[in-house]
Amino acid sequence: MIPVSKPSIGAEELKAIEPVFKSGWLGMGSVVKEFEDAVAAFVGGEPQSYVIAVNTGTTAMHIALSALGVGAGDEVIIPSLTFVATAQIVTATGATPVFCDIEEDTLNIDVNYLKKCITKKTKVIIPVHYRGFPCSMSAILNIARNNNIIVVEDAAHAFGSFYQGKKIGSFGDITCFSFDPIKTITCGEGGVVITRDKKIYESVVRKRILGIDKDTWSRYKNERSWSYDVIEQGYRYHMSNINAAIGLVQIKKFEQLNKRKINIAKRYDKEFAHIEGLSLLRTEYEDIGLFTYIVKVKNRRDELMVHLKEKGIGSGIHYIPVHHFTYYKNFMRNPLLKTDKVYEQILTLPLYSDMTDQETCLVVKEIQSFFDF
Template identity: 55%
Template sequence: MEPIPVSRPSVGEEELAAVRKVFASGWLGLGADVLEFEEAISQFLGASNVVCTNTGTTALHLALETLGIGPGDEVLVPSFTFVATVQAISATGARPVFCDIREEDLNLDVEDARRRLTPETRAILPVHYRGIPCDMDELQELAGERDLHIVEDAAHAFGSSYGGRPIGSFGEMACFSFDPIKNITCGEGGAVVFRDNGLLERIQQKRILGIDKDTWSRYRNERSWFYDVVTQGYRYHMSNISAAIGLVQIRKFGAMNRRKIEVARRYDEAFGDMDGVEILGNRDYEGIGLFAYMMRVRSHRNELIDFLAGRGVGSGVHYIPSHLFSYYRREGLVLPVTEQIYREIISLPLFPDITDEEVERVILQVSSGLRDLA
C-alpha cells in the first residue's frame, strides 16, 4: 500500500497544458499571465489591489516594507505560526514581539497582544491559522486605538470569509501563499492584497528591483531597454509559469475545498468521541477555505507520529513556536497556551485527491495508535 502523505498538491493535465502555452509564448517571467492571475484573484476575493509575488514570505516582506516598517519598530505576531511570518518581520529590521494564542481557535490572543504594546509598536501581523479567520473586529479595534497597521498573514486562508466578507476584501493588507500545499498552488507563489490604491505603484516597483519601468509593457510581454530605478527593491515577482498554474487552480478551488471539508467532517466524526483526543473548534467549516486538519492529542504525540509513520500514514506538527528557536529566543518569555498546543498538536493527511479508502486508513491507524500508546 502506498504511504499517505500529510499533504499533496492537486495538479495535473490542465495545469500542464497551461504551462505548455506559456512555453510556446516564449515569455516565461513576469508578464501577461501574471496580470491575468492578479485580475482573477481580485475578482475572486472582491479585492481592490493585488500584486503577485514569488512566495508568500516575500509577499509579507514586501507588505511590511512598503508600510515603512523597519529598524526600531515592533510588530506583534503570534509565535504559533510558520517561521516565514516572523522572518518577514526581522528581514525589515523590525523586532517581532511574540504573543500567545487563544485555545478556542489557536489564533492571536488580542488581549495578550494588547499587554505587549509599547511606544515602538507599529503593526500587528495576525495569522488566520488553518484558514479559520482571526477576530478581525477585535484586532481592528486595537489597531484603531493606537494607529497600528494590520498586515494579515492569510497564507492558510485563501477562500475564507469573515462576517460574510472574503479575507483580503476588507482589511488594510493581506498576504497569501500559493506554495505546493496551500489552498491553491502556483508551484511557488504569493500575493499582497491591499485597499490603498496609492500603494500599488510602489509595491509593483519594489517587487522588481525598484525598477519604474512601465508595467504595462511587461504585462503585454514587450521588451524595451530603458528603465530607471527609483527605490530599494527585490527580485520578488511571480513568473508567467506560476501564474498559469494559479489560473487553473483558482477555477478548481471550490471543488478542492469542498472535498477537503468533506474529509475534515469525516475526521471530526471519527475522532470527536475518541479518548485522548480533542478536535478543534469551528466544525461546520461554513465560509472556510480549509488549509489543513489538525487536532490535539493529550499525550504521546511524538510517539503517535512515529507509530503512524511506521504504518504509512504521514503526519506533522504545525508549528514549532517561533520563540523557541535559537534565533528568536527571548529570555524569560513564556507563552502558556502556545507551548501547551505545541506539545499536543498533530496534522493529519488532508488534500483534495485523498481517497475515501485512504481516509478510513488514517482513522484506523490513528485509533489503533492511540489505543496502543494509552
C-alpha cells in the first residue's frame, strides 16, 4: 500500500540520538535549547523571536491560549475545516469556539466571514494555514488589531512557508508549529510556540514544566535544580532531548524534503489539470512549505477512494469539519455553507518526500484510469 504520508527519517536521525542516550539526559536539556535556537534562526524576523519547544503541536496551541489567560466567557474564532485539536485546545481552556467559514479555492479562513464572527467576547482568532498555504494574514492581523484581538496562528502545516516575503513565524502575535511524524519536518513528536512578547514567553516557559520558576534554565545546562518555586498553573508539556535531536537533523534537511514534495505536487497538477472530474486548489509553490496534496473531486469521491484502495493506494479526507462532531454541534451559530460543500469533495492523495517516481506514476495512472482519461 502506498500511504498518504510517512516521515522521511533514517541513519542521520538515529545517529543524532546516540549522544543523547550516552549522556543519560533524555528529558528536556541542552539539546532542546539547541533546537529552539535552530528554529529561531530558521524562521528569522526582526525583532528576534522567542521560541519555546514543547511535546506536541496541540500542547503548543493550548499553552499559548493558557498564557494569554483565555478562559470561560471568552470566544475564540477558528475554522471548522481543521483537525479537531484546534477546537479541543479552545474548549480545554473553558472558552467557546466560534466556527468560521473558508475560501473554496484555498480552504483557508474566509476573511469576510471572519468579520461576522467577532463579538465583544472575542479574545483570540486562530487562522489555520491549511496544507501549508498561508492565510491572508495582513487582513486578519488588521481586523484583529482594530478589535483588540490576539492572533494565534495554527501553523501545524506551514513550517517553512512564506507570506509576503516573510516566513510564517517571523511576524504576528503567536505562531505554533507541529513536528509530529508526518509534518513537513518531524521530531518524532513535538511542537514550538513562537512569540516576540517577553511576558508571554516567560509564562509559556514556566507553564510547559508545571509552572516551575527557574528550573528550565538548569535543565538547559543538563543540571538538576532541587530548589524551585511554583508560581502559576502549569503542565508537563516540555520537549525531550531525544525529540530535539531528531528535529535538529530534520531542519537541515528541510529544503531537500520540501523540494521533493513540491516536485511531486507539480507533477500531480500537470496530470490532473485536464481531468474534468477534478478541481485543483490554488497553490503558490515558491512560497510554501508543503504539507499535503489535496484535490476536490466533483462527483464520486468515495468511489475513487475505494478504487485507489483496491489498487494499493492510500487516500484520506482532511478533515471532517469539527462542527459535524457530536461534542461541537452545540457550538454552531451560523451556516458554514462552503465548509460543508468542500467536505463532500476533498480528497488527500499520497505525498511524502521518500515517494518514488514509480509510486507517483501509479497514483497518476489509477486516477486517470478511474476517470477514463
